[in-house]
Amino acid sequence: QQKVQQSPESLTVSEGAMASLNCTFSDGTSNNFRWYRQHSAKGLEVLVSIFSDGEKEEGRFTAHLNRANLHVSLHIREPQPSDSAVYLCAVSPNSGGSNAKLTFGKGTKLSVKS
Amino acid sequence: EAGVTQSPRYAVLQEGQAVSFWCDPISGHDTLYWYQQPRDQGPQLLVYFRDEAVIDNSQLPSDRFSAVRPKGTNSTLKIQSAKQGDTATYLCASSDWGGFQDTLYFGAGTRLSVL
Numbered sequence: 001q002q003k004v005q006q007s008p009e010s011l012t013v014s015e016g017a018m019a020s021l022n023c024t025f026s027d028g029t030s031n032n033f034r035w036y037r038q039h040s041a042k043g044l045e046v047l048v049s050i051f052s053d054g055e056k057e058e059g060r061f062t063a064h065l066n067r068a069n070l071h072v073s074l075h076i077r078e079p080q081p082s083d084s085a086v087y088l089c090a091v092s093p094n095s096g097g098s099n100a101k102l103t104f105g106k107g108t109k110l111s112v113k114s
Numbered sequence: 115e116a117g118v119t120q121s122p123r124y125a126v127l128q129e130g131q132a133v134s135f136w137c138d139p140i141s142g143h144d145t146l147y148w149y150q151q152p153r154d155q156g157p158q159l160l161v162y163f164r165d166e167a168v169i170d171n172s173q174l175p176s177d178r179f180s181a182v183r184p185k186g187t188n189s190t191l192k193i194q195s196a197k198q199g200d201t202a203t204y205l206c207a208s209s210d211w212g213g214f215q216d217t218l219y220f221g222a223g224t225r226l227s228v229l
Contacts, residue, residue, distance in 0.1 A: 004156070034217075043118065043205065043220035044157070088156055099209055099218055100147065100170060104156025 002027045004091050006105035014113055019076040021108045023089030026070065032092035032099075033065055035074045038107070039085045047087075048074065079112045086110070116140065118221035120206050126227045127196050135191045135224045139208030145169075147218065148181055148191050149205040157205055163189065164211055196228045 003026040013019045021035075031051055036044040048063040050056040050072065056063045060077045072091070076083060086107040093101055119138040127133055139146050145164050149157035160179065161171040165186035174181065178196075183189040193200055203223040209216045 036220075041123075041222065041225075043222045044207075044218075046217050046219075049217060090156075099145070099216060100159060100162050102159070102218070104158070106154060106156050 002091060002093065002103040004089055004103045004105040006089050006108050008108060010109040012111045012113060013079055015080055016078050019079045019110055021074045021087050023072045023105055024070050025091045027093055028067055028070060030091045030093050033072045034090045035063055036088040036090060037085045038088060044088065081112050081114050084110060084112050118206055118208055118219055120221035120224055122224055124225050128229055129197055130195050132194050133196060135204050137189045137206030137221060140219055143208035143210055145209045145211045146183055146189050147207040149207065151203045151205055198228050201226060201228050
């Protein structure tokens with residue numbers, strides 16, 4: 001069964017400094033990786049989806065995937081106080097209906113101080 | 115384009131009471147998912163539908179939980195005889211069944227407290 005672990009559990013950065021979040025997974029055949037943001041009392045908002053090794057940029061958010069190291073990261077450039085939220089990593093195996101097989105990590109709580 | 119709509123936003127129950135959650139997915143999305151998210155945990159899939167058919171309900175505690183999507187649009191998740199362990203946020207999501215790269219779009223959730 002897929003295990004997804006995120007680190008750190010919480011992170012505080014100053015406005016404008018780079019924020020880096022980590023996610024490790026156990027199934028090396030996984031090919032569907034997503035980063036979601038969850039503001040308090042709001043639903044999950046997808047930030048970046050990545051399906052092959054390398055880098056994927058969406059605005060200020062960049063995901064790096066290294067399946068050999070079972071690692072995917074999210075980097076937030078110039079974070080703002082409005083980016084304060086819980087960030088969730090989700091991983092799915094290489095199989096049909098894989099959206100339904102997404103396994104989520106517990107999240108990293110990011111606080112951005114002005 | 116309207117997003118995924120859920121109601122109610124909050125529910126507080128005593129153990130043994132029943133509760134229903136309602137979800138209206140994004141128009142045109144044929145796949146609908148219900149997730150349970152305990153506090154400080156990631157969402158965990160309970161059940162999902164393609165149109166009106168249940169595709170997988172293996173994670174649904176069938177003795178007390180039920181879910182329907184009768185016309186392939188809106189869906190209702192019901193808990194009979196709630197327990198304190200059911201305290202969590204219940205999230206609904208929808209997607210197009212076009213392939214594994216499709217994005218899940220989530221509603222704001224219903225936060226349930228069972229006392």
